[in-house]
Amino acid sequence: MSKTVSTLDALRAFYIAEKLMRDIIHSSKKDEKKLRRKLAQAIKKVEKMPQKKLLTYATDQWGPRFDNYLNSRWALKKVPLDERGVWPRMGKLPDAATSGTAVDTAEYLRPYLAGKKKMTPRMKRVLYIEKLRRFAEIITEYVPIIAFEGGLIRHNKLQKESQRKLYKRCKYDIDDGNHRAVSLALHGKKEILALVGTRIHKSDLLYF
Numbered sequence: 289m290s291k292t293v294s295t296l297d298a299l300r301a302f303y304i305a306e307k308l309m310r311d312i313i314h315s316s317k318k319d320e321k322k323l324r325r326k327l328a329q330a331i332k333k334v335e336k337m338p339q340k341k342l343l344t345y346a347t348d349q350w351g352p353r354f355d356n357y358l359n360s361r362w363a364l365k366k367v368p369l370d371e372r373g374v375w376p377r378m379g380k381l382p383d384a385a386t387s388g389t390a391v392d393t394a395e396y397l398r399p400y401l402a403g404k405k406k407m408t409p410r411m412k413r414v415l416y417i418e419k420l421r422r423f424a425e426i427i428t429e430y431v432p433i434i435a436f437e438g439g440l441i442r443h444n445k446l447q448k449e450s451q452r453k454l455y456k457r458c459k460y461d462i463d464d465g466n467h468r469a470v471s472l473a474l475h476g477k478k479e480i481l482a483l484v485g486t487r488i489h490k491s492d493l494l495y496f
Contacts, residue, residue: 290365298362298483299342300334304431305464307345308334313423320426327430352494353463356440360485364432367482369473372435373442373458376451378466379413388456390466394473401474420471425480428472432481433465440487444494460484 308330316323334342346354370391378386378393385396400407400414407414441461443452460482462469472480487495 290363293362293364293483295357295360295362296339296342297364298357298360298434298485299346300331300337301431301434301483302357302464303337303342303345304330304334305434309427309431313427316423318422323423323426324430327427331430352444352446356436356463356485356487359489360436360487363484363486365482365484366479367435367460367484368479369469369477371459372433372469372482373439373456373461374466374470375462376442376447376455378470379416380410381413382410383451383454387454389458390462390469390473392456393470397470398474417467417471417474420467421475424468424471425477428465428468428481431465432483433469434463434485435460435465435482436463436485436487438487438490438495440485440495446494 304327312323312326312330316326343354346357370389372390373388374386374390374393376386377383381393381397386393397411397414397417400411401418437460439457439461441463442455443457463485465482469480
């Protein structure tokens with residue numbers, strides 16, 4: 289399945305995930321029906337937002353993200369989790385935990401869940417990822433994970449060369465929804481729905 293979508297669809301998904309999702313999850317707790325209702329309401333709310341507000345929010349977050357969103361073609365499709373590179377040091381995890389795909393990160397974290405006595409302060413994020421399990425799949429039905437093709441996040445020249453070398457080159461880099469992707473990988477999911485951006489043009493100044 290692959291469906292063409294617009295840049296605005298991607299910006300709306302990003303806005304919901306970054307700006308509204310915490311309150312949606314907190315207010316829904318373990319109530320699946322309420323979670324679905326809150327997600328549907330958020331989508332309707334953001335669809336009515338002025339384009340300028342969406343664009344301004346994306347710009348304020350991180351300049352290269354704004355450039356990537358506006359200079360990509362977008363498609364909605366299912367993508368294997370073992371082809372998705374996670375955001376470098378997502379959730380303040382160490383480089384070693386995030387150097388590969390969502391599946392690689394899940395496998396790195398699994399021993400910490402098996403023996404929580406091994407948990408260090410830096411690895412506490414693992415507990416949040418585990419708790420996401422009961423929400424992640426439902427959320428992704430409504431607000432897909434956002435990813436880019438071709439190393440736009442992990443291998444652009446804004447990253448230090450020494451850090452770029454640490455990261456596996458993957459077919460896709462996850463821009464938003466990293467925690468959900470890893471949580472789903474931890475619980476056996478092989479692929480998930482994503483809004484995938486493909487850059488129309490890659491500047492030599494920023495990309496290889």
